Amino acid sequence: MIGLLILAVYVAIFFVSFLVVRFLVRRTTQDYTSLKTVTFGDESAVTSNRVASIVSVVTIFLIWGSFTGSNWVPGFLHAPGPFVGETSFTYTLETEDGTRDDATVHVRVFDFGETAQKFDVDEGDGIAKDDAVAMSASRSTTILFDKNDEVKRSDGARVVAIDGVEFNGSRRVKSPAGSFSLTDKGAISFAPPRGLQMEPIWLPPPEAVVSRAVEISNEGYRDSTLWKHLGYSLFRVILGFFFGALLGIPLGYAMGLSDWFRGWFEPIVEFMRPVPPLALIPLVIIWFGIGETGKIILLFLASLWIMAIAARAGVSGVNISKVHAAYSLGASKFQIMRYVIMPNSLPEIFTGARVAMGVCWGTVVAAELVAASEGAGMMIMVASKFQLTDIVLMGIILIGVIGFAIDILMSKAENLLVPWKGRS
Amino acid sequence: MSTLSIENISMRFDLPNGTHVQALKDVSLELNTGELLSVLGPSGCGKTTLLNIVAGFLAPTEGQIILNGHTVTGPDAERGMVFQQGALFEWMDVRENVSFGPRMKGQNEAQWGAHVDHLLDVTGLGDFKDKAIYELSGGMQQRVALARCLANDPDVILMDEPLGALDALTREKMQGLVLKLWKETGKTIILITHSVEEAILLGERLLVMAPRPGRIHKEYNLPFADMGVGADLREVKQAEGYAETREEILEMIWDMEEEIMGRSEDTK
Numbered sequence A: 001m002i003g004l005l006i007l008a009v010y011v012a013i014f015f016v017s018f019l020v021v022r023f024l025v026r027r028t029t030q031d032y033t034s035l036k037t038v039t040f041g042d043e044s045a046v047t048s049n050r051v052a053s054i055v056s057v058v059t060i061f062l063i064w065g066s067f068t069g070s071n072w073v074p075g076f077l078h079a080p081g082p083f084v085g086e087t088s089f090t091y092t093l094e095t096e097d098g099t100r101d102d103a104t105v106h107v108r109v110f111d112f113g114e115t116a117q118k119f120d121v122d123e124g125d126g127i128a129k130d131d132a133v134a135m136s137a138s139r140s141t142t143i144l145f146d147k148n149d150e151v152k153r154s155d156g157a158r159v160v161a162i163d164g165v166e167f168n169g170s171r172r173v174k175s176p177a178g179s180f181s182l183t184d185k186g187a188i189s190f191a192p193p194r195g196l197q198m199e200p201i202w203l204p205p206p207e208a209v210v211s212r213a214v215e216i217s218n219e220g221y222r223d224s225t226l227w228k229h230l231g232y233s234l235f236r237v238i239l240g241f242f243f244g245a246l247l248g249i250p251l252g253y254a255m256g257l258s259d260w261f262r263g264w265f266e267p268i269v270e271f272m273r274p275v276p277p278l279a280l281i282p283l284v285i286i287w288f289g290i291g292e293t294g295k296i297i298l299l300f301l302a303s304l305w306i307m308a309i310a311a312r313a314g315v316s317g318v319n320i321s322k323v324h325a326a327y328s329l330g331a332s333k334f335q336i337m338r339y340v341i342m343p344n345s346l347p348e349i350f351t352g353a354r355v356a357m358g359v360c361w362g363t364v365v366a367a368e369l370v371a372a373s374e375g376a377g378m379m380i381m382v383a384s385k386f387q388l389t390d391i392v393l394m395g396i397i398l399i400g401v402i403g404f405a406i407d408i409l410m411s412k413a414e415n416l417l418v419p420w421k422g423r424s
Numbered sequence B: 001m002s003t004l005s006i007e008n009i010s011m012r013f014d015l016p017n018g019t020h021v022q023a024l025k026d027v028s029l030e031l032n033t034g035e036l037l038s039v040l041g042p043s044g045c046g047k048t049t050l051l052n053i054v055a056g057f058l059a060p061t062e063g064q065i066i067l068n069g070h071t072v073t074g075p076d077a078e079r080g081m082v083f084q085q086g087a088l089f090e091w092m093d094v095r096e097n098v099s100f101g102p103r104m105k106g107q108n109e110a111q112w113g114a115h116v117d118h119l120l121d122v123t124g125l126g127d128f129k130d131k132a133i134y135e136l137s138g139g140m141q142q143r144v145a146l147a148r149c150l151a152n153d154p155d156v157i158l159m160d161e162p163l164g165a166l167d168a169l170t171r172e173k174m175q176g177l178v179l180k181l182w183k184e185t186g187k188t189i190i191l192i193t194h195s196v197e198e199a200i201l202l203g204e205r206l207l208v209m210a211p212r213p214g215r216i217h218k219e220y221n222l223p224f225a226d227m228g229v230g231a232d233l234r235e236v237k238q239a240e241g242y243a244e245t246r247e248e249i250l251e252m253i254w255d256m257e258e259e260i261m262g263r264s265e266d267t268k
């Protein structure tokens, strides 16, 4: 239900901001590209709209904040929260011989994070006595109303009405205090209004995630600071990728240049390529344990095939005219290798490196989820066991941000080192 | 006097399905130093194959190529090649491309610098020395290819449709440039083209080839290349005999193409 509501809000913001931006921003800016008359299907004419990107990110945080009751989002934007505070309701007890008596149940609902403290009330008179119940927000509680009553359920007493509404427990009844039903044994099950906000153990508000990030980067979690955890993961990725490239690129070159090498390694490469690195984790743990060696070997294997295939494609993709031209300009085989085939393969190798880095980053997190004593994946795995959703969320966000940053760095390096890519 | 002799060249491609293509049959030709030969012929008549054999990229099934008294066995710096497109090195700038040959021979900049810069000026690339290849227009790229070939100082220059990808105006300018460089350097040139006009304007000698099997159909000796050096090529086209030669060759190639079409229609 809440999921659908969030989706509806999201779609609404999408369209509203689109219309607003169309009418406000487009009116005031007139750049050259907007003068194009034919843009449909012209891929180069579709660049990403910065305003849309910003609104998109803000929207996510806004929805996140408003459905978690974040302090960062002004109160009027909050989704209705769960009931917190004091409330009460009356129940009507009927004994076996038909006598009825009312009693009031005083309920104190404590906010998320507070401990529900028991309290006492004056029991009043009659056969049914008043009760005091303490509970947490957004939960339901079972009220054993007859603990202090003169006639118990075991004596045949039962609840017949709540707040004056006749009620036999076969269906839920609602009153301003909340909703009620009866358990199989006749106890009252009571839930105050839940509102539309998420409980922190499902989705903590953004500020909780940030303060947790600050706390962990200062004090650490599981013997290592946040930076150490992320550093471990990055270190594994870089080392694994480095060795993968170190062996994979020469292997790819050899496969591109020699039929013996190609014949020898093709079955191995073609077999290993479709095996997802994650499927190797169990074997790597059996062989190398959960230490660094195993993880680096896993990442090495994840990047090796990608780099070998990229280098092979780079070599075989050389335009034969270039090789012919170099030959008739008097270049030797070695010179053609050094000055034509190697530089010509760089764009392919860069594409491979970008893919390999992405795969390695995903694989290291997954490997740490399974077994590790530090690392980003281990951090969120352990946190999830203790239902520390804020750490889990923080970990996921940081993993995404770092993966994104790696990709941007790789594409910047690509533009710098192989500027001719895709332009020949 | 060094000559290029093409002696009884035949080329047969065996196809994987067991059949074969006779791309060239018994082609013989003698070329003197400094001659410019243009080659015309319908598509698939073996022009590129012939050029690749002369360049040394392909070994003929029969016959041999003799240049300066020795048999051609593979590619060599004495035979330069200008491709239609895509043969420049994108990872080098214009000057590095043009100086590629000398650099591969181990020469240092003191040895090749002046020559390369001169060629860049002659081809009108003086201001684009440090530009990347992908920043140049198609015409400029072909001028780089031409300069790169000349910088290596080959005895024979082989060109396979070097101007084929250019627009008409650029093409005309480049034709003038080819003629100018030919006269200045005195190189032996074989130029393959699909344009009858280009073949007549540039070819001191003109070879028309016929297909299936690829062979020499007719040879012409033409005066227009000499007239065209340093002159307006459009005026050369008004010269006596030009129009007749063009019509004659066009008709010849038209007939061959028609025959090919007819034959492939029959087999259907």
Ligand SMILES: Nc1ncnc2c1ncn2[C@@H]1O[C@H](COP(=O)(O)OP(=O)(O)OP(=O)(O)O)[C@@H](O)[C@H]1O
Pocket (backbone or CB within 6 Å): B013, B014, B021, B022, B023, B041, B042, B043, B044, B045, B046, B047, B048, B049, B050
């Ligand atoms: N590597 C090869 N394998 C098999 N057949 C080939 C090969 N190269 C060329 N041929 C065949 O040889 C014949 C001559 O080809 P070639 O490329 O020399 O023709 P061309 O005259 O250059 O044609 P175009 O004007 O279209 O460039 C064609 O029938 C072609 O199919």
Ligand SMILES: [Mg+2]
Pocket (backbone or CB within 6 Å): B047, B048, B049, B160
């Ligand atoms: Mg050809």
